[in-house]
Amino acid sequence: MRNFLTTADWSRAELDRLIDSALLFKHGKDQAKPLIGKSVALVFFNPSLRTRASMQIGIYELGGNPVVLEPGGTSWTLEHRDGVVMDGDKTEHVAEFVRVLARYCSAIGVRTFAALKNWGEERTDPVLRSFAKYSKVPIINLESAMHHPCQALADMMTIREKRGAERKRVVLTWAWHPKPLPMAVPNSFALAAATMGHDLIIARPDGYELDDELMSNIRAQSAGAGGSVEISNDIAAAFADADVVYAKSWGAKQFYGKAESDIENRVQYRAQWIVDEQKMARTNDAIFMHCLPVRRNVIVTDGVIESPASVVIDEAENRLHVQKAILTKVLGTEC
Ligand code: CP
Numbered sequence: 001m002r003n004f005l006t007t008a009d010w011s012r013a014e015l016d017r018l019i020d021s022a023l024l025f026k027h028g029k030d031q032a033k034p035l036i037g038k039s040v041a042l043v044f045f046n047p048s049l050r051t052r053a054s055m056q057i058g059i060y061e062l063g064g065n066p067v068v069l070e071p072g073g074t075s076w077t078l079e080h081r082d083g084v085v086m087d088g089d090k091t092e093h094v095a096e097f098v099r100v101l102a103r104y105c106s107a108i109g110v111r112t113f114a115a116l117k118n119w120g121e122e123r124t125d126p127v128l129r130s131f132a133k134y135s136k137v138p139i140i141n142l143e144s145a146m147h148h149p150c151q152a153l154a155d156m157m158t159i160r161e162k163r164g165a166e167r168k169r170v171v172l173t174w175a176w177h178p179k180p181l182p183m184a185v186p187n188s189f190a191l192a193a194a195t196m197g198h199d200l201i202i203a204r205p206d207g208y209e210l211d212d213e214l215m216s217n218i219r220a221q222s223a224g225a226g227g228s229v230e231i232s233n234d235i236a237a238a239f240a241d242a243d244v245v246y247a248k249s250w251g252a253k254q255f256y257g258k259a260e261s262d263i264e265n266r267v268q269y270r271a272q273w274i275v276d277e278q279k280m281a282r283t284n285d286a287i288f289m290h291c292l293p294v295r296r297n298v299i300v301t302d303g304v305i306e307s308p309a310s311v312v313i314d315e316a317e318n319r320l321h322v323q324k325a326i327l328t329k330v331l332g333t334e335c
Contacts, residue, residue: 002330003132003139005125006147007192008217012225015195019157021325022318034328035064038106042068042142045078045127046113050292051142051150054320055109062324067105071097080130094127098134106331107138114145114182119256122146123211138330140323143184146211150326151291152188154318156196159244161318162287162311167197167227168243169284173235174204175299176273180251180262185291187214189246194218197225203238204231205269207252235273242283247275247290247299275300280309287311 007015024030040059044052052068059066071078078097079090086093101108112127128144141149159168170193172186186202187210193200200222202210209215209231222229232238239245255262274297275288288300288310296302304310 001136001138003141004149004326004330005128005132005139005141005144007149007152007188007195008221012195012197015153015156015192018153018322018325018329019160021328022153022157022321023161025324026318026321032328033061033063034331035059035062035106037063038331039065039067039104040327041101041105041108042066043101043108043110043131044068044070044142045072046111046143048111048142050316050319051111054316055142055323058320058324058327062327064106064327080127082130094130095134098131099136102135102137105137107140107327108135109140109142110144111142112144114184116180116182116251116259117257119253122256123213123253140326140330143182145182146184146187146214147191148184148188148291149192150319150323151185152192153322153326154315155189155246155289155291156192157318157322158289158311158315159196159198159287161314163243167199169201169241170198170244170246171201171203171238171242171283171286172246172248173238173275174208174273175247175249175275176266176270177249177295177298178263180255180259180266181249183210183250186210186248186250189248190214190218191221194222194227194229195225197222197227198244199228199230201230201232201238201242203235204233205266205273206233207254207265208250209253211253236279236282239279239282239286242286245275245280245283245286245288247288247294249299274298275304277301277303277307280304280307285309289315292316
């Protein structure tokens with residue numbers, strides 16, 4: 001049994017094969033329906049447009065039956081900690097929830113964002129790990145506190161489609177946002193870009209560093225793939241000669257549990273840390289990427305997101321194709 005929790009668990013060759021498979025689905029060259037007679041549970045602790053719609057549609061297109069559950073909404077509130085006395089507001093433990101679902105379903109997808117309250121705890125992805133611990137069927141990470149591997153795979157597919165499979169100068173830039181956001185998307189994008197051997201530049205203000213252990217992994221993946229990793233606190237300089245610009249905002253580790261402090265601290269970055277036409281003009285005719293949803297004229301200007309450089313809709317479409325490839329693979333019916 002194989003989970004899809006982070007791209008770090010998958011080799012570059014395996015990720016390339018998943019993208020190959022996704023391209024076959026996209027171009028109608030793979031019409032297989034390996035999920036006929038099978039159900040897949042999709043557990044959403046948090047809101048979603050792309051992930052929910054693309055997973056439901058992808059499972060349908062593969063012949064299967066998606067079962068969407070929302071703990072605390074359409075299903076019971078869930079406790080994930082072991083050994084806890086459940087006399088609070090949580091009705092069911094993940095231990096039973098997952099084991100029951102595994103009797104009905106062939107795989108379980110789960111979305112569980114960071115609460116941005118306790119960095120030391122959330123960086124270990126406790127809810128996702130609890131699902132993986134108790135499941136006898138594959139778990140697919142639909143965005144956890146630390147990783148969004150389906151998004152990252154769609155991003156790598158989009159770069160390959162738009163700019164070719166060769167090594168590229170890829171800028172991941174922090175952007176100002178009125179409130180702190182989770183780090184899963186930048187973590188997974190940086191990790192996947194490193195695994196694919198791109199030259200990765202992470203631009204962010206001081207204080208908005210990614211996780212130290214993750215950065216070590218990113219550097220190791222990059223070295224193994226023949227790429228490079230640079231860190232910059234100068235957004236304009238980072239854009240020079242970029243082939244790809246990927247924007248995302250995230251919260252500072254030091255301010256987990258202190259959102260108001262992060263909001264106060266980031267005010268100074270509002271004017272400069274936005275993707276605009278002037279910065280894009282410094283690039284090597286770069287494509288503009290964002291996972292969506294995006295706040296216009298906050299993260300990126302209308303001019304950039306509406307320009308021919310913007311590939312955000314293709315990127316969102318590719319979620320459907322890569323997830324069909326992932327489902328096919330983890331359910332053992334691979335292409
Ligand atoms: N990019 C992404 O995961 O979008 P949703 O949050 O709408 O699913």
